[in-house]
Amino acid sequence: MRRHNEAAALSAQRAVHARAYAEQRQVDAERMASQIQIKALESPRDQTSFPRLEFLDPYFLAGTPPTTLLDALAGCVAEVLDVPRCDAQQARPADGGLRLVAHRGMSAPFLTYFALVADRNTACGQAAESGCAVWVHDVRTSSLFTDGSRQAVLDAQSRAVLSLPLGQPGGPVLGVLSLHHRSPGLLAHVDTAILGALTRAAGRALQWHASRPPVVQNRRASAPLQQKPPTRTPSELPPPSVTSAVTAKRGPTSPL
Numbered sequence: 001m002r003r004h005n006e007a008a009a010l011s012a013q014r015a016v017h018a019r020a021y022a023e024q025r026q027v028d029a030e031r032m033a034s035q036i037q038i039k040a041l042e043s044p045r046d047q048t049s050f051p052r053l054e055f056l057d058p059y060f061l062a063g064t065p066p067t068t069l070l071d072a073l074a075g076c077v078a079e080v081l082d083v084p085r086c087d088a089q090q091a092r093p094a095d096g097g098l099r100l101v102a103h104r105g106m107s108a109p110f111l112t113y114f115a116l117v118a119d120r121n122t123a124c125g126q127a128a129e130s131g132c133a134v135w136v137h138d139v140r141t142s143s144l145f146t147d148g149s150r151q152a153v154l155d156a157q158s159r160a161v162l163s164l165p166l167g168q169p170g171g172p173v174l175g176v177l178s179l180h181h182r183s184p185g186l187l188a189h190v191d192t193a194i195l196g197a198l199t200r201a202a203g204r205a206l207q208w209h210a211s212r213p214p215v216v217q218n219r220r221a222s223a224p225l226q227q228k229p230p231t232r233t234p235s236e237l238p239p240p241s242v243t244s245a246v247t248a249k250r251g252p253t254s255p256l
Contacts, residue, residue, distance in 0.1 A: 037212065038062045041204050046197040053080070055198060061205035066090060069209075070175060071102035073202050077179065078104035080198075081190055085158065085180040089117065089124055090206075091173055098128055098176055106180070110156035113149070121146045122153075124176045127163035131173050136161040138184040159184045164195075166203045174206040 041058035054060060055076050064072065070088035077086045085105035089098035097118035100111060120126045122145060127134040136142050139153050139161060153161065158180040166175035177199060181187045 037208075041201075041208055043197070043200060043204070046200065050194060050197055053194070053197065056201050061201060062208065064205070066175075066206055066209050067101045069202065069205055070177075073177060073198060074102040074104050076198055077177065077195070081194060083179050083181075083187075083190060085156075085182075087111075087114070087178050087180075089114075089128075089176045089178075091128060091175055098124060107156045110152060110158075113152040122149050123161045123163040124178050127165045127176050127178075128173045131165050131167070133165070134161075134163045135187075136163075140184075153180075156180070157182045160187045162187045162190070164199050166199060166206055168203055168207045171207055174210060175202065177202070 038058045041061045043056065046053075047056050050056060053076075055072060060072075061069065067090060070090060074086050074088045077083050087100055087103040087106050087110075090101045091097075092099045095116055097116055100115050100117075103111060114122070114124075117125050117128075120129045123134045123136050126144065134144075136144060137160060139145065139150060139159050142150070145153065160181040160183065161178055163176055163178040165173040166177060167173045179187055179190065
């Protein structure tokens with residue numbers, strides 16, 4: 001009887017060890033799969049160029065929900081690029097268009113008017129439909145807007161707009177980032193090297209979240225705003241056309 005009990009206890013102990021080993025193997029496999037998936041969010045070129053720009057951290061991109069990510073993107077644009085007025089919209093087909101989910105410096109009437117954009121009669125709407133960057137040199141003279149949307153933008157003291165679609169090349173537009181300036185043409189001085197890195201990262205992350213459930217927890221509670229632009233001449237931008245609205249030929253995540 002004693003030997004039987006010892007054998008049973010040993011068998012039970014082995015079963016516990018085997019189960020623990022199998023569970024650890026599963027955890028290790030899941031961790032490895034998560035790391036492989038998250039690695040797809042890396043951009044070695046951009047991370048080498050801007051090593052202190054924490055928005056580019058793949059774990060931040062993977063662990064931050066889309067609406068919070070767009071808020072962090074707006075915060076980075078406002079602080080890192082010294083563009084105090086911008087807004088970010090998320091494409092929500094169920095709502096019928098672009099839902100404004102984050103901003104910096106925009107007025108309450110503007111936020112109300114553009115809470116949901118369902119047509120292309122705005123810079124953001126055209127960017128979402130075309131999948132290309134849209135410049136508006138001067139809102140006052142642009143033929144892009146309707147009378148109502150033009151007045152809403154002007155009332156927000158915005159005379160120049162740059163709208164950038166967010167997504168992966170060849171894929172759907174999942175959001176739009178719009179920069180605003182109170183003076184015509186002055187958005188041409190924005191540092192497009194950093195702006196391109198930010199929008200590419202946001203596009204990768206939005207596509208990543210749209211295609212799979214989240215697999216990691218957010219490692220940071222606040223938006224990462226660590227790096228100011230380097231002291232150098234801003235990257236060349238194609239000048240706004242005399243027709244006031246120009247659509248770039250590159251896709252949503254191409255360098256500007």
